[in-house]
Amino acid sequence: MTEAKKEKFIVPIGPQHPALKEPGNFEFTVDGEIVTDAAVRLGFVHRGIEKACENRNYTQDLYLLERVCGICSHVHATAFVLGVEKLAGVQAPPRAEAIRVLAAELERIHSHLLWFGVAAHEAGFDTLFMYTWRDREVVMDILETLSGSRVHYSVNILGGVKIDVDQKLSDLIKKDMDFLEERTEYYMKVVTTDDTFLGRTRGIGTLSKDRAKLLGAVGPTARASGVKRDIRVNAPYSGYKEFPVKMVIDQTGDLEARFVVRLKELYESYRLIREILEKIQPGEITTRIKRKIPEGEVISRVEAPRGELFYYIKSNGTEMPDRVKVRTPSLCNWGTITDVAVGHKLADMPMLLAGIDPCFSCNDRMVEIRSDSQPSQMMNWDGLRKYGIEYYR
Amino acid sequence: METIKFLESGKVILEKWIERSRTTDENRLDIWISTENLKPAVQSLVENHWGYLITITGLDIPAVYDQDNIEIQPGQLEALYHFANDADIITIRVKVPYSKPQIDSICDIIPSATIYEREVIELFGFDLLNTPNTEKLILPDSWPEGVYPLRKSFTHLQDLETSKKEQSND
Numbered sequence: 001m002t003e004a005k006k007e008k009f010i011v012p013i014g015p016q017h018p019a020l021k022e023p024g025n026f027e028f029t030v031d032g033e034i035v036t037d038a039a040v041r042l043g044f045v046h047r048g049i050e051k052a053c054e055n056r057n058y059t060q061d062l063y064l065l066e067r068v069c070g071i072c073s074h075v076h077a078t079a080f081v082l083g084v085e086k087l088a089g090v091q092a093p094p095r096a097e098a099i100r101v102l103a104a105e106l107e108r109i110h111s112h113l114l115w116f117g118v119a120a121h122e123a124g125f126d127t128l129f130m131y132t133w134r135d136r137e138v139v140m141d142i143l144e145t146l147s148g149s150r151v152h153y154s155v156n157i158l159g160g161v162k163i164d165v166d167q168k169l170s171d172l173i174k175k176d177m178d179f180l181e182e183r184t185e186y187y188m189k190v191v192t193t194d195d196t197f198l199g200r201t202r203g204i205g206t207l208s209k210d211r212a213k214l215l216g217a218v219g220p221t222a223r224a225s226g227v228k229r230d231i232r233v234n235a236p237y238s239g240y241k242e243f244p245v246k247m248v249i250d251q252t253g254d255l256e257a258r259f260v261v262r263l264k265e266l267y268e269s270y271r272l273i274r275e276i277l278e279k280i281q282p283g284e285i286t287t288r289i290k291r292k293i294p295e296g297e298v299i300s301r302v303e304a305p306r307g308e309l310f311y312y313i314k315s316n317g318t319e320m321p322d323r324v325k326v327r328t329p330s331l332c333n334w335g336t337i338t339d340v341a342v343g344h345k346l347a348d349m350p351m352l353l354a355g356i357d358p359c360f361s362c363n364d365r366m367v368e369i370r371s372d373s374q375p376s377q378m379m380n381w382d383g384l385r386k387y388g389i390e391y392y393r
Numbered sequence: 394m395e396t397i398k399f400l401e402s403g404k405v406i407l408e409k410w411i412e413r414s415r416t417t418d419e420n421r422l423d424i425w426i427s428t429e430n431l432k433p434a435v436q437s438l439v440e441n442h443w444g445y446l447i448t449i450t451g452l453d454i455p456a457v458y459d460q461d462n463i464e465i466q467p468g469q470l471e472a473l474y475h476f477a478n479d480a481d482i483i484t485i486r487v488k489v490p491y492s493k494p495q496i497d498s499i500c501d502i503i504p505s506a507t508i509y510e511r512e513v514i515e516l517f518g519f520d521l522l523n524t525p526n527t528e529k530l531i532l533p534d535s536w537p538e539g540v541y542p543l544r545k546s547f548t549h550l551q552d553l554e555t556s557k558k559e560q561s562n563d
Contacts, residue, residue: 297423299482308447312450335504
Protein backbone atom coordinates (compact mmCIF):
# COMPACT_ATOMS: atom_id res chain seq x y z
CA MET A 1 0.00 0.00 0.00
CA THR A 2 2.71 2.45 1.05
CA GLU A 3 4.80 1.30 -1.92
CA ALA A 4 2.02 2.14 -4.32
CA LYS A 5 1.39 5.46 -2.63
CA LYS A 6 4.97 6.55 -3.08
CA GLU A 7 4.73 5.96 -6.79
CA LYS A 8 2.03 8.58 -7.18
CA PHE A 9 2.92 11.41 -9.47
CA ILE A 10 1.39 14.77 -8.66
CA VAL A 11 1.21 17.68 -11.04
CA PRO A 12 0.69 20.89 -9.04
CA ILE A 13 -0.63 23.90 -10.90
CA GLY A 14 -0.88 27.42 -9.50
CA PRO A 15 -1.91 29.25 -7.38
CA GLN A 16 -0.48 32.06 -9.49
CA HIS A 17 -1.15 31.47 -13.17
CA PRO A 18 0.09 33.45 -16.09
CA ALA A 19 -3.05 32.38 -17.95
CA LEU A 20 -5.89 31.81 -15.50
CA LYS A 21 -6.91 35.21 -14.22
CA GLU A 22 -7.68 34.18 -10.68
CA PRO A 23 -5.70 32.35 -8.01
CA GLY A 24 -6.35 28.69 -7.41
CA ASN A 25 -4.11 25.76 -6.67
CA PHE A 26 -4.76 22.42 -8.30
CA GLU A 27 -3.07 19.13 -7.68
CA PHE A 28 -3.70 16.30 -10.09
CA THR A 29 -2.41 12.86 -9.21
CA VAL A 30 -1.62 11.02 -12.41
CA ASP A 31 -0.91 7.47 -13.40
CA GLY A 32 0.79 7.94 -16.75
CA GLU A 33 -1.64 10.10 -18.62
CA ILE A 34 -4.75 9.31 -16.58
CA VAL A 35 -5.77 11.42 -13.61
CA THR A 36 -6.42 9.28 -10.54
CA ASP A 37 -7.04 11.99 -7.98
CA ALA A 38 -7.76 15.70 -8.05
CA ALA A 39 -7.47 18.39 -5.41
CA VAL A 40 -8.21 22.08 -5.29
CA ARG A 41 -7.02 24.61 -2.73
CA LEU A 42 -8.68 27.97 -2.86
CA GLY A 43 -9.03 30.78 -0.34
CA PHE A 44 -6.27 32.94 -1.77
CA VAL A 45 -8.57 35.90 -2.21
CA HIS A 46 -10.84 35.46 0.80
CA ARG A 47 -11.88 38.88 2.04
CA GLY A 48 -14.12 38.29 5.06
CA ILE A 49 -17.14 40.01 3.57
CA GLU A 50 -19.66 38.17 5.78
CA LYS A 51 -17.97 39.54 8.90
CA ALA A 52 -17.64 43.01 7.40
CA CYS A 53 -21.40 43.08 6.77
CA GLU A 54 -22.08 42.89 10.49
CA ASN A 55 -20.37 46.24 11.06
CA ARG A 56 -22.08 48.20 8.33
CA ASN A 57 -25.62 49.34 7.80
CA TYR A 58 -27.90 47.76 5.22
CA THR A 59 -27.22 50.37 2.55
CA GLN A 60 -23.47 50.03 2.93
CA ASP A 61 -23.79 46.25 2.88
CA LEU A 62 -25.61 46.43 -0.43
CA TYR A 63 -22.59 48.00 -2.09
CA LEU A 64 -20.18 45.74 -0.26
CA LEU A 65 -22.02 42.57 -1.29
CA GLU A 66 -22.22 43.72 -4.86
CA ARG A 67 -18.45 43.52 -4.79
CA VAL A 68 -18.40 39.85 -3.87
CA CYS A 69 -18.08 39.17 -7.57
CA GLY A 70 -17.03 41.23 -10.55
CA ILE A 71 -18.91 39.09 -13.03
CA CYS A 72 -22.26 38.57 -11.35
CA SER A 73 -22.43 41.64 -9.14
CA HIS A 74 -26.11 42.32 -9.80
CA VAL A 75 -27.43 38.98 -8.53
CA HIS A 76 -25.70 39.43 -5.19
CA ALA A 77 -27.31 42.81 -4.72
CA THR A 78 -30.66 41.39 -5.85
CA ALA A 79 -30.55 38.51 -3.40
CA PHE A 80 -29.69 40.91 -0.60
CA VAL A 81 -32.32 43.56 -1.35
CA LEU A 82 -35.05 40.96 -1.83
CA GLY A 83 -34.22 39.52 1.57
CA VAL A 84 -34.08 42.86 3.33
CA GLU A 85 -37.28 44.04 1.67
CA LYS A 86 -39.03 40.91 2.86
CA LEU A 87 -37.82 41.53 6.42
CA ALA A 88 -38.99 45.13 6.25
CA GLY A 89 -42.33 44.14 4.74
CA VAL A 90 -41.74 46.34 1.71
CA GLN A 91 -42.53 45.41 -1.87
CA ALA A 92 -40.62 47.11 -4.67
CA PRO A 93 -42.85 48.51 -7.44
CA PRO A 94 -43.50 46.23 -10.46
CA ARG A 95 -41.44 48.40 -12.78
CA ALA A 96 -38.46 48.11 -10.44
CA GLU A 97 -38.84 44.32 -10.30
CA ALA A 98 -38.92 44.17 -14.10
CA ILE A 99 -35.77 46.29 -14.35
CA ARG A 100 -34.06 44.00 -11.86
CA VAL A 101 -34.79 41.04 -14.12
CA LEU A 102 -33.69 43.01 -17.17
CA ALA A 103 -30.32 43.73 -15.56
CA ALA A 104 -30.02 40.14 -14.33
CA GLU A 105 -30.55 38.75 -17.82
CA LEU A 106 -28.13 41.23 -19.39
CA GLU A 107 -25.64 40.10 -16.78
CA ARG A 108 -26.31 36.46 -17.63
CA ILE A 109 -25.58 37.17 -21.29
CA HIS A 110 -22.30 38.89 -20.49
CA SER A 111 -21.32 36.16 -18.04
CA HIS A 112 -22.12 33.28 -20.39
CA LEU A 113 -20.31 34.96 -23.30
CA LEU A 114 -17.30 35.60 -21.08
CA TRP A 115 -17.27 31.98 -20.01
CA PHE A 116 -17.70 30.78 -23.57
CA GLY A 117 -14.66 32.79 -24.65
CA VAL A 118 -12.54 31.49 -21.78
CA ALA A 119 -13.57 27.90 -22.51
CA ALA A 120 -12.74 28.35 -26.21
CA HIS A 121 -9.35 29.73 -25.21
CA GLU A 122 -8.65 26.71 -23.01
CA ALA A 123 -9.50 24.50 -25.97
CA GLY A 124 -6.93 26.35 -28.06
CA PHE A 125 -9.65 27.90 -30.20
CA ASP A 126 -8.54 31.50 -29.86
CA THR A 127 -10.47 32.76 -32.86
CA LEU A 128 -13.68 31.81 -31.12
CA PHE A 129 -12.41 33.49 -27.95
CA MET A 130 -11.84 36.74 -29.86
CA TYR A 131 -15.27 36.53 -31.48
CA THR A 132 -17.18 35.96 -28.25
CA TRP A 133 -15.39 38.67 -26.34
CA ARG A 134 -15.97 41.10 -29.17
CA ASP A 135 -19.68 40.27 -29.06
CA ARG A 136 -19.69 40.51 -25.30
CA GLU A 137 -18.72 44.15 -25.65
CA VAL A 138 -22.19 44.76 -27.06
CA VAL A 139 -23.74 43.75 -23.73
CA MET A 140 -21.12 45.62 -21.77
CA ASP A 141 -21.97 48.75 -23.72
CA ILE A 142 -25.67 48.27 -22.97
CA LEU A 143 -24.89 47.88 -19.27
CA GLU A 144 -22.74 50.98 -19.33
CA THR A 145 -25.40 53.03 -21.12
CA LEU A 146 -28.00 51.71 -18.71
CA SER A 147 -26.16 52.28 -15.46
CA GLY A 148 -23.00 54.24 -16.15
CA SER A 149 -20.78 51.32 -15.20
CA ARG A 150 -19.56 48.21 -16.96
CA VAL A 151 -18.98 46.00 -13.94
CA HIS A 152 -20.68 47.15 -10.75
CA TYR A 153 -23.88 48.51 -12.21
CA SER A 154 -25.49 49.21 -8.81
CA VAL A 155 -28.94 48.88 -10.29
CA ASN A 156 -30.53 47.95 -6.97
CA ILE A 157 -31.29 50.09 -3.99
CA LEU A 158 -33.28 49.04 -0.96
CA GLY A 159 -36.90 49.39 -2.04
CA GLY A 160 -36.38 49.54 -5.78
CA VAL A 161 -33.89 50.37 -8.47
CA LYS A 162 -32.13 53.58 -9.40
CA ILE A 163 -32.01 53.30 -13.15
CA ASP A 164 -34.77 53.43 -15.71
CA VAL A 165 -35.12 52.50 -19.37
CA ASP A 166 -36.49 54.97 -21.88
CA GLN A 167 -37.75 54.30 -25.39
CA LYS A 168 -34.45 55.18 -27.06
CA LEU A 169 -32.46 52.78 -24.89
CA SER A 170 -35.12 50.14 -25.29
CA ASP A 171 -34.83 50.31 -29.09
CA LEU A 172 -31.07 50.10 -28.87
CA ILE A 173 -31.20 47.02 -26.63
CA LYS A 174 -33.68 45.29 -28.94
CA LYS A 175 -31.45 45.92 -31.93
CA ASP A 176 -28.44 44.55 -30.04
CA MET A 177 -30.39 41.48 -28.98
CA ASP A 178 -31.07 40.70 -32.64
CA PHE A 179 -27.38 40.95 -33.39
CA LEU A 180 -26.43 38.74 -30.45
CA GLU A 181 -29.05 36.16 -31.32
CA GLU A 182 -27.61 35.88 -34.80
CA ARG A 183 -24.13 35.45 -33.34
CA THR A 184 -25.36 32.81 -30.89
CA GLU A 185 -26.80 30.81 -33.80
CA TYR A 186 -23.30 30.74 -35.22
CA TYR A 187 -21.75 29.68 -31.89
CA MET A 188 -24.29 26.92 -31.55
CA LYS A 189 -23.29 25.66 -34.96
CA VAL A 190 -19.60 25.69 -34.00
CA VAL A 191 -20.17 23.95 -30.69
CA THR A 192 -22.31 21.16 -32.13
CA THR A 193 -20.60 20.57 -35.50
CA ASP A 194 -16.94 21.59 -35.37
CA ASP A 195 -14.90 18.38 -35.22
CA THR A 196 -11.91 19.85 -33.42
CA PHE A 197 -14.11 21.33 -30.75
CA LEU A 198 -16.25 18.22 -30.36
CA GLY A 199 -13.06 16.22 -29.88
CA ARG A 200 -12.52 18.21 -26.71
CA THR A 201 -16.10 18.19 -25.42
CA ARG A 202 -18.22 15.25 -26.58
CA GLY A 203 -18.34 12.40 -24.11
CA ILE A 204 -15.83 14.14 -21.82
CA GLY A 205 -16.43 14.79 -18.15
CA THR A 206 -19.80 13.07 -18.15
CA LEU A 207 -21.70 13.63 -14.93
CA SER A 208 -24.74 11.42 -14.42
CA LYS A 209 -27.98 12.82 -13.04
CA ASP A 210 -27.62 10.89 -9.79
CA ARG A 211 -24.02 11.98 -9.23
CA ALA A 212 -24.92 15.59 -10.00
CA LYS A 213 -27.71 15.43 -7.43
CA LEU A 214 -25.54 13.71 -4.85
CA LEU A 215 -22.68 16.15 -5.29
CA GLY A 216 -25.06 19.08 -4.99
CA ALA A 217 -24.37 20.55 -8.43
CA VAL A 218 -26.28 23.71 -9.32
CA GLY A 219 -26.89 25.93 -12.32
CA PRO A 220 -25.97 25.01 -15.89
CA THR A 221 -23.67 22.24 -14.63
CA ALA A 222 -26.64 20.51 -12.98
CA ARG A 223 -29.06 21.28 -15.80
CA ALA A 224 -26.66 19.79 -18.37
CA SER A 225 -26.99 16.53 -16.39
CA GLY A 226 -30.78 16.64 -16.41
CA VAL A 227 -31.24 17.97 -12.85
CA LYS A 228 -34.14 20.40 -12.79
CA ARG A 229 -32.66 23.12 -10.64
CA ASP A 230 -33.27 26.71 -11.66
CA ILE A 231 -34.46 29.08 -8.96
CA ARG A 232 -36.07 31.32 -11.58
CA VAL A 233 -38.45 28.44 -12.30
CA ASN A 234 -38.49 26.48 -9.02
CA ALA A 235 -39.14 29.52 -6.83
CA PRO A 236 -39.80 32.58 -9.01
CA TYR A 237 -38.63 35.79 -7.35
CA SER A 238 -38.73 39.47 -8.20
CA GLY A 239 -39.87 40.08 -11.79
CA TYR A 240 -39.68 36.41 -12.78
CA LYS A 241 -43.19 35.95 -11.41
CA GLU A 242 -44.47 38.30 -14.08
CA PHE A 243 -41.96 37.28 -16.75
CA PRO A 244 -41.46 33.52 -16.44
CA VAL A 245 -38.51 31.74 -18.05
CA LYS A 246 -38.28 28.28 -19.53
CA MET A 247 -35.80 25.92 -17.92
CA VAL A 248 -33.12 24.62 -20.28
CA ILE A 249 -32.35 20.97 -19.63
CA ASP A 250 -30.02 18.49 -21.30
CA GLN A 251 -29.74 14.83 -20.39
CA THR A 252 -26.27 14.06 -21.79
CA GLY A 253 -24.23 15.47 -18.92
CA ASP A 254 -20.94 15.82 -20.80
CA LEU A 255 -18.96 18.96 -21.57
CA GLU A 256 -20.77 19.47 -24.84
CA ALA A 257 -24.08 19.51 -22.96
CA ARG A 258 -22.75 22.24 -20.66
CA PHE A 259 -21.93 24.34 -23.72
CA VAL A 260 -25.31 23.68 -25.31
CA VAL A 261 -27.24 24.46 -22.12
CA ARG A 262 -25.52 27.80 -21.64
CA LEU A 263 -25.98 28.79 -25.27
CA LYS A 264 -29.66 27.85 -25.14
CA GLU A 265 -29.99 29.94 -22.00
CA LEU A 266 -28.72 32.87 -24.01
CA TYR A 267 -31.67 32.50 -26.41
CA GLU A 268 -34.00 32.45 -23.43
CA SER A 269 -32.38 35.62 -22.08
CA TYR A 270 -32.75 37.42 -25.42
CA ARG A 271 -36.39 36.44 -25.56
CA LEU A 272 -37.04 37.56 -21.99
CA ILE A 273 -35.31 40.91 -22.45
CA ARG A 274 -37.42 41.63 -25.54
CA GLU A 275 -40.56 40.63 -23.66
CA ILE A 276 -39.73 42.88 -20.71
CA LEU A 277 -38.97 45.85 -22.93
CA GLU A 278 -42.27 45.39 -24.71
CA LYS A 279 -44.49 44.77 -21.71
CA ILE A 280 -42.91 46.88 -18.98
CA GLN A 281 -45.47 49.20 -17.40
CA PRO A 282 -44.72 52.82 -16.61
CA GLY A 283 -44.66 53.65 -12.93
CA GLU A 284 -42.60 54.32 -9.84
CA ILE A 285 -39.24 52.62 -9.47
CA THR A 286 -38.71 53.05 -5.72
CA THR A 287 -40.60 52.80 -2.46
CA ARG A 288 -39.55 54.07 0.94
CA ILE A 289 -37.86 51.73 3.35
CA LYS A 290 -36.87 52.40 6.95
CA ARG A 291 -33.24 52.43 7.97
CA LYS A 292 -33.94 50.10 10.89
CA ILE A 293 -34.99 46.66 9.73
CA PRO A 294 -37.39 44.73 12.02
CA GLU A 295 -36.03 41.73 13.87
CA GLY A 296 -36.20 38.47 11.96
CA GLU A 297 -34.53 35.94 9.71
CA VAL A 298 -34.92 35.58 6.00
CA ILE A 299 -33.70 33.28 3.26
CA SER A 300 -33.30 34.67 -0.22
CA ARG A 301 -32.40 32.57 -3.24
CA VAL A 302 -31.75 33.78 -6.76
CA GLU A 303 -30.40 32.17 -9.91
CA ALA A 304 -26.96 33.57 -10.72
CA PRO A 305 -25.37 32.82 -14.11
CA ARG A 306 -23.50 29.95 -12.43
CA GLY A 307 -26.40 28.58 -10.41
CA GLU A 308 -28.27 29.03 -7.19
CA LEU A 309 -27.11 31.88 -5.00
CA PHE A 310 -28.24 31.65 -1.39
CA TYR A 311 -28.49 34.43 1.17
CA TYR A 312 -29.44 34.09 4.82
CA ILE A 313 -29.95 37.39 6.59
CA LYS A 314 -30.62 37.77 10.31
CA SER A 315 -31.73 41.13 11.60
CA ASN A 316 -31.65 42.23 15.23
CA GLY A 317 -33.85 45.28 14.77
CA THR A 318 -31.03 47.77 14.27
CA GLU A 319 -29.55 49.46 11.22
CA MET A 320 -26.99 46.71 10.87
CA PRO A 321 -27.59 43.02 10.17
CA ASP A 322 -26.72 40.47 12.83
CA ARG A 323 -25.52 37.92 10.32
CA VAL A 324 -25.30 37.65 6.56
CA LYS A 325 -24.50 34.26 5.12
CA VAL A 326 -23.67 33.89 1.45
CA ARG A 327 -23.44 30.60 -0.40
CA THR A 328 -22.28 31.04 -3.95
CA PRO A 329 -22.87 28.58 -6.80
CA SER A 330 -19.23 27.94 -7.74
CA LEU A 331 -18.70 26.42 -4.31
CA CYS A 332 -21.17 23.61 -5.02
CA ASN A 333 -19.80 22.88 -8.44
CA TRP A 334 -16.18 22.40 -7.35
CA GLY A 335 -17.27 19.11 -5.83
CA THR A 336 -18.20 17.82 -9.27
CA ILE A 337 -14.72 18.54 -10.66
CA THR A 338 -12.85 16.40 -8.21
CA ASP A 339 -15.32 13.62 -8.97
CA VAL A 340 -15.39 13.95 -12.73
CA ALA A 341 -11.65 14.51 -13.22
CA VAL A 342 -10.74 11.02 -12.09
CA GLY A 343 -10.20 8.70 -15.04
CA HIS A 344 -9.68 11.48 -17.55
CA LYS A 345 -6.50 12.51 -19.30
CA LEU A 346 -4.42 15.30 -17.83
CA ALA A 347 -4.91 17.07 -21.17
CA ASP A 348 -8.65 17.27 -20.51
CA MET A 349 -8.27 19.14 -17.22
CA PRO A 350 -8.31 22.73 -18.52
CA MET A 351 -11.56 22.10 -20.35
CA LEU A 352 -13.14 20.28 -17.42
CA LEU A 353 -12.31 23.12 -15.08
CA ALA A 354 -13.58 25.69 -17.53
CA GLY A 355 -16.72 23.60 -17.97
CA ILE A 356 -18.16 24.49 -14.57
CA ASP A 357 -17.38 28.18 -15.14
CA PRO A 358 -15.44 28.53 -11.89
CA CYS A 359 -15.55 31.92 -10.26
CA PHE A 360 -12.88 32.36 -7.63
CA SER A 361 -13.73 35.68 -6.08
CA CYS A 362 -17.29 34.43 -6.06
CA ASN A 363 -16.57 32.16 -3.14
CA ASP A 364 -12.99 31.13 -2.68
CA ARG A 365 -13.65 28.68 0.08
CA MET A 366 -12.94 25.23 -1.22
CA VAL A 367 -10.30 22.58 -0.77
CA GLU A 368 -10.35 18.89 -1.55
CA ILE A 369 -8.35 15.80 -0.72
CA ARG A 370 -4.60 16.04 -0.97
CA SER A 371 -2.54 12.91 -1.27
CA ASP A 372 0.58 12.80 0.83
CA SER A 373 3.20 12.18 -1.79
CA GLN A 374 5.83 14.51 -3.11
CA PRO A 375 5.21 16.81 -6.02
CA SER A 376 7.53 15.79 -8.80
CA GLN A 377 6.94 18.25 -11.58
CA MET A 378 5.72 21.82 -11.60
CA MET A 379 3.43 22.94 -14.36
CA ASN A 380 1.72 26.29 -14.65
CA TRP A 381 -1.75 26.77 -16.05
CA ASP A 382 -0.41 28.06 -19.34
CA GLY A 383 1.77 24.97 -19.58
CA LEU A 384 -1.15 22.69 -18.88
CA ARG A 385 -3.31 24.48 -21.43
CA LYS A 386 -0.62 24.15 -24.11
CA TYR A 387 -0.15 20.52 -23.14
CA GLY A 388 -3.86 19.91 -23.66
CA ILE A 389 -3.86 21.62 -27.04
CA GLU A 390 -0.73 19.81 -28.22
CA TYR A 391 -2.14 16.50 -27.04
CA TYR A 392 -5.21 16.87 -29.21
CA ARG A 393 -3.42 18.36 -32.19
CA MET B 394 -50.75 24.63 -3.02
CA GLU B 395 -47.71 22.54 -3.73
CA THR B 396 -45.73 24.56 -1.24
CA ILE B 397 -47.89 23.45 1.64
CA LYS B 398 -47.72 19.84 0.46
CA PHE B 399 -43.92 19.76 0.39
CA LEU B 400 -43.52 21.41 3.77
CA GLU B 401 -46.07 19.07 5.30
CA SER B 402 -44.46 15.96 3.86
CA GLY B 403 -41.14 17.20 5.22
CA LYS B 404 -42.69 17.78 8.61
CA VAL B 405 -44.12 14.26 8.63
CA ILE B 406 -40.70 12.79 7.82
CA LEU B 407 -39.06 14.69 10.67
CA GLU B 408 -41.98 14.53 13.09
CA LYS B 409 -40.53 12.29 15.77
CA TRP B 410 -37.45 14.48 16.31
CA ILE B 411 -39.08 17.91 16.34
CA GLU B 412 -38.73 19.74 19.64
CA ARG B 413 -40.02 23.08 18.43
CA SER B 414 -40.99 24.38 15.04
CA ARG B 415 -41.72 27.71 13.47
CA THR B 416 -43.00 28.95 10.13
CA THR B 417 -41.84 32.45 9.34
CA ASP B 418 -42.75 32.39 5.69
CA GLU B 419 -45.20 30.43 3.61
CA ASN B 420 -42.35 28.45 2.08
CA ARG B 421 -40.22 28.00 5.19
CA LEU B 422 -40.21 25.69 8.16
CA ASP B 423 -37.63 25.96 10.94
CA ILE B 424 -37.34 23.02 13.28
CA TRP B 425 -35.22 22.68 16.38
CA ILE B 426 -33.98 19.20 17.25
CA SER B 427 -31.51 17.89 19.77
CA THR B 428 -27.93 17.35 18.62
CA GLU B 429 -27.96 13.55 18.77
CA ASN B 430 -30.99 13.43 16.46
CA LEU B 431 -29.37 15.42 13.71
CA LYS B 432 -27.96 12.46 11.82
CA PRO B 433 -31.12 10.33 11.80
CA ALA B 434 -33.16 13.39 10.78
CA VAL B 435 -30.87 14.21 7.87
CA GLN B 436 -30.74 10.54 6.94
CA SER B 437 -34.51 10.27 6.70
CA LEU B 438 -34.77 13.45 4.60
CA VAL B 439 -32.23 12.03 2.18
CA GLU B 440 -33.84 8.57 2.13
CA ASN B 441 -37.21 10.11 1.34
CA HIS B 442 -35.61 12.24 -1.39
CA TRP B 443 -36.80 15.42 0.27
CA GLY B 444 -34.81 18.12 -1.52
CA TYR B 445 -31.09 18.79 -1.18
CA LEU B 446 -28.74 20.45 1.29
CA ILE B 447 -28.17 24.08 0.29
CA THR B 448 -25.64 24.93 2.94
CA ILE B 449 -24.92 25.01 6.66
CA THR B 450 -25.15 28.42 8.31
CA GLY B 451 -23.40 29.02 11.60
CA LEU B 452 -24.73 31.47 14.18
CA ASP B 453 -23.02 32.79 17.28
CA ILE B 454 -25.16 33.51 20.32
CA PRO B 455 -22.82 35.21 22.80
CA ALA B 456 -23.13 34.71 26.54
CA VAL B 457 -25.61 36.94 28.38
CA TYR B 458 -24.50 38.69 31.57
CA ASP B 459 -26.59 40.45 34.20
CA GLN B 460 -25.67 43.83 35.69
CA ASP B 461 -23.26 42.23 38.17
CA ASN B 462 -21.41 40.65 35.27
CA ILE B 463 -22.56 37.18 36.22
CA GLU B 464 -23.18 34.85 33.32
CA ILE B 465 -26.89 34.06 33.20
CA GLN B 466 -26.79 32.25 29.89
CA PRO B 467 -23.62 30.64 28.55
CA GLY B 468 -22.46 31.31 25.02
CA GLN B 469 -23.90 29.06 22.37
CA LEU B 470 -23.38 28.17 18.75
CA GLU B 471 -26.20 27.30 16.43
CA ALA B 472 -25.93 25.36 13.18
CA LEU B 473 -28.65 25.72 10.56
CA TYR B 474 -28.95 22.98 7.96
CA HIS B 475 -30.95 24.39 5.06
CA PHE B 476 -32.71 21.86 2.83
CA ALA B 477 -34.58 22.99 -0.27
CA ASN B 478 -37.27 21.22 -2.23
CA ASP B 479 -38.31 23.49 -5.10
CA ALA B 480 -39.39 26.71 -3.40
CA ASP B 481 -39.68 25.15 0.04
CA ILE B 482 -36.99 25.30 2.65
CA ILE B 483 -36.74 23.26 5.80
CA THR B 484 -34.10 24.45 8.22
CA ILE B 485 -32.93 21.94 10.80
CA ARG B 486 -31.43 23.81 13.73
CA VAL B 487 -29.19 22.48 16.47
CA LYS B 488 -27.73 24.44 19.38
CA VAL B 489 -24.55 23.58 21.23
CA PRO B 490 -22.74 25.34 24.09
CA TYR B 491 -19.27 26.92 23.66
CA SER B 492 -17.94 24.44 26.17
CA LYS B 493 -18.95 21.40 24.13
CA PRO B 494 -19.63 22.47 20.53
CA GLN B 495 -19.90 18.92 19.22
CA ILE B 496 -22.12 17.89 16.33
CA ASP B 497 -22.02 14.67 14.32
CA SER B 498 -20.72 15.07 10.80
CA ILE B 499 -23.26 14.30 8.08
CA CYS B 500 -20.64 13.71 5.39
CA ASP B 501 -21.25 9.97 5.24
CA ILE B 502 -24.85 10.75 4.24
CA ILE B 503 -24.18 13.83 2.09
CA PRO B 504 -20.54 13.86 0.94
CA SER B 505 -20.74 17.39 -0.45
CA ALA B 506 -21.43 18.71 3.06
CA THR B 507 -17.71 18.54 3.81
CA ILE B 508 -16.99 22.07 2.57
CA TYR B 509 -19.81 23.54 4.64
CA GLU B 510 -18.68 21.64 7.72
CA ARG B 511 -15.12 22.84 7.31
CA GLU B 512 -16.40 26.36 6.95
CA VAL B 513 -18.26 26.30 10.28
CA ILE B 514 -15.34 24.58 12.00
CA GLU B 515 -12.97 27.32 10.94
CA LEU B 516 -15.16 30.35 11.31
CA PHE B 517 -17.18 29.41 14.40
CA GLY B 518 -15.24 26.72 16.20
CA PHE B 519 -17.73 23.90 15.92
CA ASP B 520 -16.38 20.44 16.61
CA LEU B 521 -17.72 18.13 13.93
CA LEU B 522 -17.27 14.56 14.97
CA ASN B 523 -15.94 12.21 12.29
CA THR B 524 -15.79 14.82 9.57
CA PRO B 525 -13.45 13.51 6.86
CA ASN B 526 -11.32 16.62 6.44
CA THR B 527 -10.43 19.35 8.89
CA GLU B 528 -7.74 21.14 6.88
CA LYS B 529 -7.86 24.90 6.49
CA LEU B 530 -10.48 25.93 3.97
CA ILE B 531 -10.71 29.71 3.92
CA LEU B 532 -8.30 31.11 6.45
CA PRO B 533 -4.57 31.29 5.80
CA ASP B 534 -2.39 28.44 7.05
CA SER B 535 -0.79 30.83 9.55
CA TRP B 536 -4.11 31.72 11.21
CA PRO B 537 -3.83 31.30 15.02
CA GLU B 538 -5.50 28.25 16.60
CA GLY B 539 -8.71 28.79 18.49
CA VAL B 540 -9.53 32.16 16.93
CA TYR B 541 -12.91 32.08 15.24
CA PRO B 542 -13.52 35.16 13.12
CA LEU B 543 -17.29 34.92 12.83
CA ARG B 544 -17.88 34.81 16.56
CA LYS B 545 -19.20 38.12 17.82
CA SER B 546 -16.31 38.46 20.27
CA PHE B 547 -13.81 38.62 17.39
CA THR B 548 -13.17 42.11 16.12
CA HIS B 549 -9.91 42.04 14.19
CA LEU B 550 -6.54 40.39 14.16
CA GLN B 551 -4.75 43.59 15.12
CA ASP B 552 -5.90 42.93 18.68
CA LEU B 553 -4.21 39.61 18.62
CA GLU B 554 -0.96 41.02 17.33
CA THR B 555 -0.86 43.75 19.94
CA SER B 556 -1.87 41.37 22.71
CA LYS B 557 0.87 39.01 21.60
CA LYS B 558 3.35 41.86 21.74
CA GLU B 559 2.11 42.82 25.18
CA GLN B 560 2.50 39.26 26.31
CA SER B 561 6.04 39.06 24.99
CA ASN B 562 6.84 42.41 26.65
CA ASP B 563 5.64 40.99 29.95
